[in-house]
Amino acid sequence: MDLIATFPSSQAALRAEQALKGAAMAVELIPVPRQIRGDCGFCLLLAEAGADGAIELRRCGAQELWRVTTTQTDPSSRKVKSYERYP
């Protein structure tokens, strides 16, 4: 699953990114998707995360975790992403 982790501040997201990259985790710093929160801000995307990934994100100060689901009705259409809270 792909997980998105939100943080209380941009600095916190950046610190977590550095810590997780230091631990060889392939996180990506991206803007918070508008479906999750309207504010401007950064979050971390961890592709193909397992339960361990979720734990690591939390350990690094993640506020909320969201599971990303990507759907594409046919190859020519646009991918649509939806988000649900990850417990």
Added chain:
Amino acid sequence: MNDIRRTVDARGQACPMPVILTRKALAEGGFDLLEVLVDDASSQENVVRFAEYAKCVVAGVEAEGAVSRILIRPGVAAPAAPEARVFAAPAPIPAPAGPDTTVFISSSGIGTGDEQLAALLMRAFLYTLTEAEAAPARIIFMNGGVRLAVEGSEALVNLKRLAERGVEILACGTCLEFYQLKDALAVGRVSNMYEIAGLLLQGRTLSI
């Protein structure tokens, strides 16, 4: 039929001189075939690209050791010799979803203020472009912006995604050279001021 030839010897000349000399010769005219001698690969690429941009026919490129002889027939109206071939565009570029929009990036971050925040905003912007419904036709990097397109750049993953979507990535060759990053360009291709200025003046440009 004997062509009236003219030779421009641009060997040993640094960018952008080979292109300037070629342009000058084409503007003066009075020949059927222009041969331009250059001795480095990026000069060759730039002269060929300029000739195509100037609607000339590149009739061939002959290499003799380190020296390349670029044969150019001026003007669209000039009939091409049977053996002539028009160089194909560097790569087929699928039509982008958006209008003919150029994004011009002249710094490695967005705006002035804290440098770390500027860099973050730039990364986020480039990621957002990968998700945008209408991708730009091209992104041009100049000055500090070229740092985004070289090995080790955090933005590289998103630039590669954009390139896969058909967005053309162009980096200023003079700038890469200035920052000694010429061999480090990791996505897109090297361009020059003539091509860049031409692209900025055509269609819509967003300057970041």
